[in-house]
Amino acid sequence: MKQIxxxxxxxxxxxxxxxxxxxxxxxxDGWNEQSTVTSQxxxxxxxxxxxxxxxxxxxxxxxxxxxxxxxxxxxxVGVDMSDRDLIFSFAExxxxxxxxxxxxxxxxxxxxxxxxxxxxxxxxRAMRYFIYxxxxxxxxxxxxxxxxxxxxxxxxxxxxxxxxxxxxxxxWGLMLLLALFTEIFAVGVRIKxxxxxxx
Amino acid sequence: MPIIVNLDVMMAxxxxxxxxxxxxxxxxxxxLSILKTGKAKAxxxxxxxxxxxxxxxxxxxxxxxxxxxx
Numbered sequence: 610m611k612q613i614x615x616x617x618x619x620x621x622x623x624x625x626x627x628x629x630x631x632x633x634x635x636x637x638d639g640w641n642e643q644s645t646v647t648s649q650x651x652x653x654x655x656x657x658x659x660x661x662x663x664x665x666x667x668x669x670x671x672x673x674x675x676x677x678x679x680x681x682x683x684x685x686v687g688v689d690m691s692d693r694d695l696i697f698s699f700a701e702x703x704x705x706x707x708x709x710x711x712x713x714x715x716x717x718x719x720x721x722x723x724x725x726x727x728x729x730x731x732x733x734r735a736m737r738y739f740i741y742x743x744x745x746x747x748x749x750x751x752x753x754x755x756x757x758x759x760x761x762x763x764x765x766x767x768x769x770x771x772x773x774x775x776x777x778x779x780x781w782g783l784m785l786l787l788a789l790f791t792e793i794f795a796v797g798v799r800i801k802x803x804x805x806x807x808x
Numbered sequence: 809m810p811i812i813v814n815l816d817v818m819m820a821x822x823x824x825x826x827x828x829x830x831x832x833x834x835x836x837x838x839x840l841s842i843l844k845t846g847k848a849k850a851x852x853x854x855x856x857x858x859x860x861x862x863x864x865x866x867x868x869x870x871x872x873x874x875x876x877x878x
Contacts, residue, residue: 806849808839 610723617719651690653761654683656776661769684770688761697753704746711738728801736791740784747779754778812872815844818863833858 638652659680667676714735721732758775819829830840835855842848843855856867863870 803849806842806847808835808843808848808851808855 613719613722651688651757652685653688653757654685655758655761655765655767656773657682657684657767657770658773659769660771681770684765684767686761686765686767688757688764690757690760697749697756701746701749701753704742704749707738708742708746711735711742715739728798730798730802733791733795733798736794740788740791744784744788747781747784751777751779810874810876812874813843813846813848813870814872815840815859815870818865818869819844822863824863829859829862832862 666679668679669675670677718732718735721727721729726732755775762772819826826840826844827837830837833840833855843851843859851871856870859870860867
């Protein structure tokens with residue numbers, strides 16, 4: 610039980626830290642762009658590879674005591690989104706609300722586990738709500754980011770750079786692993802129920 | 809569920825209570841109640857043997873199969 614309490618505290622601290630950092634970074638981005646970006650503009654990060662050496666720069670490395678080459682691997686560019694962003698916002702809102710409910714279910718799961726109720730169907734339900742809502746939300750965000758990428762590539766031709774092909778941004782491996790463990794846990798609960806009802 | 813448990817019928821015939829039968833069979837009353845109310849998912853042979861011994865009956869007197877169409 611002590612490990613569960615420690616891990617719960619660490620998870621809460623992690624999420625609070627990441628969320629605070631994102632909120633602060635988003636606020637700063639908006640504050641800094643207020644004078645140059647129109648209401649329909651949006652900045653998108655494009656992964657790039659430098660092909661023109663003139664695009665490279667150099668910085669001094671104190672350990673090596675010489676100049677070393679630097680090259681950007683991403684460019685943040687302004688893109689005209691028009692109303693496309695609104696469509697995704699409407700689709701993501703109900704899913705985001707369900708994700709918040711799923712987080713509430715996870716809190717209840719931890720409370721039940723701390724009370725000693727581990728292998729119960731309610732915990733299986735909570736874990737399923739959590740992981741599958743996160744996966745649906747992640748899929749929508751991936752689609753949105755891919756759309757941004759395609760729009761940016763169609764509007765921007767950065768000289769001296771080759772734009773990298775879009776790749777998945779979220780940790781799908783970890784999410785799939787979590788989904789697998791959830792289903793394994795569900796099988797365990799079913800077996801335990803059968804054992805409990807074996808006379 | 810197609811398997812019907814008629815334990816309560818046999819208990820009434822033998823005039824034995826749930827608590828007493830549970831004690832003789834070596835189960836808790838709660839566990840035996842699971843069998844009596846038909847909620848059990850499985851029955852061990854050792855339990856079936858003990859129940860039949862105490863109630864002086866055959867397994868078919870306690871367990872009955874009824875197909876879904878019945």
